[in-house]
Amino acid sequence: MITVIFSTLLGLVTVSGAFPATLVTAPDVKSLLDTTYTDGAGNNVTLPDLSGKYIGLYFSASWCGGCRKFTPQLVDLYNRIHEDKKWEIIWVTHDKNEPDADKYFKEMPWLRLPWGEVATRGASMYKLAESGYIPSLTMISPDFKIVNHEATEDTEDNPDGFPWPGW
Numbered sequence: 001m002i003t004v005i006f007s008t009l010l011g012l013v014t015v016s017g018a019f020p021a022t023l024v025t026a027p028d029v030k031s032l033l034d035t036t037y038t039d040g041a042g043n044n045v046t047l048p049d050l051s052g053k054y055i056g057l058y059f060s061a062s063w064c065g066g067c068r069k070f071t072p073q074l075v076d077l078y079n080r081i082h083e084d085k086k087w088e089i090i091w092v093t094h095d096k097n098e099p100d101a102d103k104y105f106k107e108m109p110w111l112r113l114p115w116g117e118v119a120t121r122g123a124s125m126y127k128l129a130e131s132g133y134i135p136s137l138t139m140i141s142p143d144f145k146i147v148n149h150e151a152t153e154d155t156e157d158n159p160d161g162f163p164w165p166g167w
Contacts, residue, residue, distance in 0.1 A: 030144040032124055037090055037111040045111055053086045054163050055140040056151070057125050061094035062104035067135040070152065074137070075109060077159050082110075085162050086142070092122045094134050139163050 030047070033055065037045045058074065060067035078089055089110035095101035098115045105112050113122050129138040130149045137155060139147040141163070148154060148166030155164060 029128065029140060029146070032121065032128060033090075033140070033144070035117060035121060036114070038114060039111055040106070040109060050088050052142050053088045054142060054147070056087065056089040057129055057138040057140065058089050058091050058110070058135070059094060059126055059129065059131065059137075060091070060104075060135040061096075062100045063095065064134050070135040070156075071107060074135075074155065075107070077155055079109060081162060087162065089137075092125050093118055139166075 033050075034047045039045055060071060062068070074089070078087070081087065082089075089108075091105065091108055091110060091112040093101040093104070093112070093115070095104065101112075101115060101118075113125070128146075129136055131138070135152055137151045138149055139151045141147050148164045151164040151166060154161060154166065158164065
């Protein structure tokens with residue numbers, strides 16, 4: 001059963017039960033990220049292609065109002081700093097079907113986890129993020145350490161504070 005709670009003040013959506021419970025420990029971060037992603041042009045990108053970069057795991061969905069508000073802000077920030085800061089974002093959809101995810105991804109300039117891996121690897125990534133809502137952005141350092149489990153608000157409150165070190 002999937003439980004969804006909407007927060008109209010923050011624009012956040014709490015998602016529980018969307019994915020099977022999966023425990024991911026910090027040493028597993030690199031192996032969890034070791035797959036093939038796709039960019040907007042359909043090119044394949046692998047983990048070695050991301051060597052030396054910070055990685056943001058971005059969890060959102062087309063049906064989420066808060067995501068629809070936050071994604072354009074994140075796109076603007078990403079376009080402004082991603083090359084200088086050596087930052088790549090990997091989108092992990094919470095959409096309910098592939099056509100909706102495909103349409104929403106056209107608004108994003110970064111990478112995406114393939115649809116066929118969302119329920120498995122994507123679920124593990126979401127557990128790694130330790131977040132219970134979307135939109136959610138988790139920052140990972142070039143040496144695969146979690147820098148910030150929840151950087152979403154940090155990107156809004158302090159856009160120049162990259163990589164937004166958290167707790």
